[in-house]
Amino acid sequence: MFCPKCRSEYREGFTECADCDVELIPELAPLPAEPKSVDYVQYQELLSTYNLADIAFIESILDSEKIIYFMQNEEFNTLTFSPQPVRVMVNTDQFDQAKKLLKDFQPQYSRLSSD
């Protein structure tokens, strides 16, 4: 017999966990699988831009398609004179999908990465 709360094992005859005050069960449910770490995600640069309006547009497209991405240098670009463009980094597995979504998108101050 097992306690479903603290997962202690009890001998036959016990019906309650002495620590938790809950009824024992004959078998424990398996522990939920470990959540996948985000470290497994590999990122690839989709494009870079100085234009914050572009960024908002790209974010809305990538969000709607559930593409995993992040914006590199976004903090710096909120300043008036940014020395670096914002780089849009997308999950490598979804890179082709993301590129297809943005293929008709012609940002004025952006360049699509060549590869």
Ligand SMILES: [Zn+2]
């Ligand atoms: Zn217990």
